[in-house]
Amino acid sequence: MARDHGFHPLRVTRVVDETPDTRTFALDARFPYRAGQFLTFKVCGTLRSYSMSSSPDTDAEVCVTVKRVPDGLVSGWLHDWLKPGDVLEASGPSGSFCLREDADKRPLVAYAGGSGITPVFSVVKSALATTRREVRLLSAHQNGGSAIFRGALDALAARHPGRLSLCHHLDDRDGLVTAEEIGALATERADYYVCGPEPFMALVEDTLAAHRVTPERILIERFTPTAMVHEAAGPPEPLAATVTVDLRGERRTVPQRPGETLLQSARRAGFTPPFSCESGDCATCMARLTDGEAKMRVNNALDVDEVSEGYVLTCQAEPTTPDVTVVYED
Template sequence: MARDHGFHPVRITRIVDETPDTRTFALDAPFPYRAGQFLTFKVCGTLRSYSMSSSPDTDGELCVTVKRVPGGLVSGWLHTHLRPGDTLEATRPGGSFCLRTDAVERPLVGYAGGSGITPVFSLVKSALATTPRSVSLLTAHQSSGSAIFREALDALAARHPGRLRLHDHLDDRDGLVGAEEIRALADRDADHYICGPEPFMALVESTLTAAGTPAERIFVERFTPAPFKETPADAVPAPSEETSADAVPGTVTVDLRGQRRTVPQRVGETLLQSARRAGFTPPFSCESGDCATCMARLTDGEAKMRVNNALDADEIAEGYVLTCQAEPTTAEVTVIYED
């Protein structure tokens, strides 16, 4: 059975100021989850995904940590308006940036830039609590005042002497992170988990690859939010007109909220784009294959995903696809969005 990607009310139980621009929100959300996963929230008519900073193996509450982005619609609203007792709408946890169950003896190396420490912190806590793995962690922040979870990480290292090695990088002290600093941690036998700003992640990934680290041992968490506008329930957008230049033989049939519509296929168009062209407002968030908000099930035909960082093998076997990444490979395709 597919994961439930509907929205559910979650209540904020407490708020912790981690740094001047970063807050942790503890939630009364009795969802089972894995370390490294995230929740997708619906706020101000917009969807945003935030990773859990808590660990299901060490923490008695589910927490997400949000850094306020200058000019950010959602992060600014969360910081300004939310108080303990308030309620948000969130999906159940999703994401595949998780510990591999077949690697409990393998060293783990984490690379976290800025707020990218959030899911990596969750992974580190679970790895130390549930496996004998040694853990190395490179954290990169602009200054000591912006270092998220600094005291908590120091306390964790004190509880696990010899197993958790911390490498703290501060831009105002050390300059920008360089390849040499990354190569010092490039253990080919380890699993490497990377999260942070895109330039930071690109540098770490390319440096590890150049050092001979197998691609299957490099795990990267990316979020590229796309705009989302809430549409009233009774509003039905008009399907767009077809043009002969980009139409190809075949159709895409979309079933969403009890309505079914069919449009001709177009060259290079994803199922999500076809659903929009049919006049629907389907669910989506990242549009990069990471969050599974756009997940739907193929009941007829086949489609190939460009990127899949969210669905597991069982879900794919059951016919589920990320519609933001799936292109039809057969003439007739039917996709159903399940509530």
Template sequence: MGRDHGFHPVRITRIIQETPDTRTYVLDAPFPYRAGQFVTIKACGTLRSYSMSSSPETDTEFMTTVKRVPGGLVSNWMHDHLAPGDVVETTLPAGVFCLREGEEAGGAGEIATPVVAFCGGSGITPILSLAKSALAGTGRPVRVLAADRDARSVIFADALDELAERYPDRFAVRHHLDDRQGFLTADQVRKFAGGDTDADFYLCGPAPFMELVENALLTHGITPERIFVERFAQTADPPPEAAPEQEGTLTLVLSGKPHTLAQRSGETFLECARRAGLAPPFSCEAGNCATCIAQVTAGEAKMRVNNALDEDEVAEGWVLTCQGEPTTPHVTVVYED
């Protein structure tokens, strides 16, 4: 394989309390990464993906930021139990919520493509990483609209103020507080976008927030290829309703043990495995992180979405099982031990 999609032990060097319910974990992790990417953490028998708040262009430390989620298994465990010196298991950084290459800007007579970002709550995490890299590594102007419940909930307020002071001509942030201004509206989104219809737009936050912003931008004349959305949930079109009868068979090898399952039409390998009561690895379910990677050793398959594997890996038969579907009556899929 061209990349290592396994888990690696990394030590927490320090913890920063950003807000009452948000902490940044500084990790002793010498991983190369791009601004806007995330790592997947293995804890409590499950997996969760968290974005980096650090930037490879500006920070010497590797940082990921975690907001406590009511009822959240991993976020609550991390907040309640982890301390400096503890070790956690993470994947290598992954994800495509990154600055477009070739937009460094800055040649004589050239106008830098603006970066315009909308974030809700902890969605500021990858946006901060992107902003720091764009400002330090390119000539691009950056504008951020950060929506939060109230002033106490604003994450990275000081870091954003520092960027505004350091780059007064290229960086601007607007804080939208729900308790004072009500929920963000489509008109406010379009007003913030203004005339920058050729900018690159980055969206991260709760699903209803991103849906509102994305639809507002599209009606404002922004083309879809200019809109980049970070989702840690299924993004593919829903599959057709599964037929009750068996459509084929899937032999799934998990921890070295083969399981032969009835594969239904329109069902991914991961869905088939979970329906049978198995618990293979997965995280984002959006085709972004490669946590669910396995190799097709017999039969053929296709993927609905692939934002994690390169062409050589696909040619070798590797597949994202959260996105993989059979194209032959029988398929054998082997997970890494």
């Protein structure tokens, strides 16, 4: 099996204050990765994913950049406690918010809001360094003080005159981002990269659709889970079928419930299975079906070989046969 599930120790070598609530952590890491990918960290038993702001094509260090979420468990811990010399447990790299192999001549248009600039910065650096593509970037923040990588982006634009068009949007100066502003960057045959708060991404998606950009041209990275909420009038009726979950050798069986994912069934069985994004993007929840079948609502993380070997994203997989067995492997 190709994917490395394991968590590995990574030492923090440097901590950089980007803005009052955003820090970059440089890591002593030697693994190969692609621009736009993320790592998943285990902090106090909790899993959270953070995109790499570094580019494998331009940066010697591997860096993640973390914005503190108010009352956020992991982002708060990383800001309050993590210092050079400390060791983090991390798995990955994962994710497909990356440069496409066949896109050397297509323009690249990116829309980033808040901490969404992190993977976009990585992708833009690689695109400029390894291709001849024209790059257009809208980087939106609440104000000048919260504009992550503003100076670094200006320096990048200066190093690539005529190739990187940069639009710094500040809400307190310019008002909220508008469809006109988004549409103004759209151009023929481009690939589009979108990462930011949900309302920002929804506006970008709607605007691009109005400009007849087809969905396969748009790559989206979601930081917040788009967990589907299945509201039912009362508890759903159990089916005459079962889900058997095997987590690190311990096996439990629960009745299937309509509309329930394998991850939800595993939790109902009393397990604490691994997960992070709950959006089908990170593969942290990946497990193997050894019996029965299941259909994934979204799969932005597993490749064709993994799926054919029986692996599923349990946060997205619903059983389609009466009895299924799912095994979480270490």
